[in-house]
Every structure is written in structure tokens, then in C-alpha cells.
Amino acid sequence: MTNNKNLKLKAARTLAGMTQNDLAQSVNVSRQTIVAVESGNYNPSINLCVDICKVLGCTLDELFWQTDM
Amino acid sequence: MTNNKNLKLKAARTLAGMTQNDLAQSVNVSRQTIVAVESGNYNPSINLCVDICKVLGCTLDELFWQTDM
């Protein structure tokens, strides 16, 4: 339940050569929101997840499906 | 932007032989929330979407990826 970081998202972002700030601006949220999503222990909206996927060229299943539940 | 119903979810639910109330109880939300998700114009949390997918045996991409955006 604790410390459930979204490492796949972080990897996809860095692979795309984007900073947290870049991604935040691309999907029109604050940098804090990106930090929170990557840090886990957080429950973002589906629309935000979809926007992030589109910017990073990934799918929802790739970035937001938890295998350890 | 208007009237963007999630017909795929509704189809998957009925295919599973579940009412809105059944699905709501299965994922521990109110029936209103299920109504809202199916009716579109709504932005549910990713956790709720994942829970719904698990109950209905579907993936996030199948139920929550909008093709018309």
C-alpha cells in the first residue's frame, strides 16, 4: 500500500526527453501533479492519465495498470 | 464535447449480466457514480477505472481510451 511509485511513467517521460515541468505544461497541469503521479500513493483522473499517455506515446495499460494488486 | 457516453462500459457491464447497482457495489462506489461514468461528461479516478476493469474482465484501453479525441 505504501511507496508505490509509478516507475513506468517516469521511465517513459525521461525516454521522451521531457522534464516534469515539460510534461506538466504539455498536459496543462501543475508540476506538483506530475510529481504526485510519479510518486504514487495518488489517484489521478482518467482524463489526466489519457493526456499523459498521448503526450508520451504510450497506452493506459502500459503506464497505469498496476500488476501488483 | 457534449453527450460523450461510455457505451463500451455499458456494453461490458450488461454482457457481464450486472446492473448499475451490482457494479457499484462490486467496486465500492455509489450507483450515482456508475451512472455518471456511463453517461460520460465525467472524469473518474484511475483507481475506479482499474477496479471497474477488473470486475468486468476488461483492460483500461478497452473501456477508457477515447478514440474520438
Place this chain on the structure above:
DNA sequence: CACTAATGACAAATATACTAGACTTTTAGT
């Protein structure tokens, strides 16, 4: 060293997802 960019963490304020209740309308069965 000083400077900047990037990340991570904390807290208060705001926007909105979700709840709870009551009600109307549709759908399906007899």
C-alpha cells in the same frame, strides 16, 4: 565557489470527484 536546472517534499486554498437522498422515466414481465 556561485549559479542554474531538475527533482522531491510540505502545507494551505480551491476545484471537483463522489456520496446520499429523493424523485421521474424507461424497460421488461405477467
Place this chain on the structure above:
DNA sequence: ACTAAAAGTCTAGTATATTTGTCATTAGTG
């Protein structure tokens, strides 16, 4: 037509996602 279950709508309240601001840390660079 009658009935009941299921679906849809509205409103007010509560929980929480998201914002805004600030500060600390790390890594690179002149």
C-alpha cells in the same frame, strides 16, 4: 394495463484531486 426492477436526473454535502507557493537537495557548468 399493472407492477417492479433498472436506469436516469437533480441537489446539497463531503472527500479528495489539483493548484499555488515555498524550501531543500542534487547534479552539472562557468
